[in-house]
Amino acid sequence: MYDGQTLDADPETITVQLTGDEQEIDDAIDGFHSSVSSKSRG
Secondary structure, eight states, rough: EHHHHHHHHSSEEEEEEEEEEEHHHHHHHHHEEEEEEEHHOO
């Protein structure tokens, strides 16, 4: 499992520090992208 910490956030961006193995981090990033894409479609 990966671990994450929000470092900074504003209405347009978020900066997150993720730790874990490479595959876990890649999966987390894919999940964030999917979440953002689905919200931008309305």
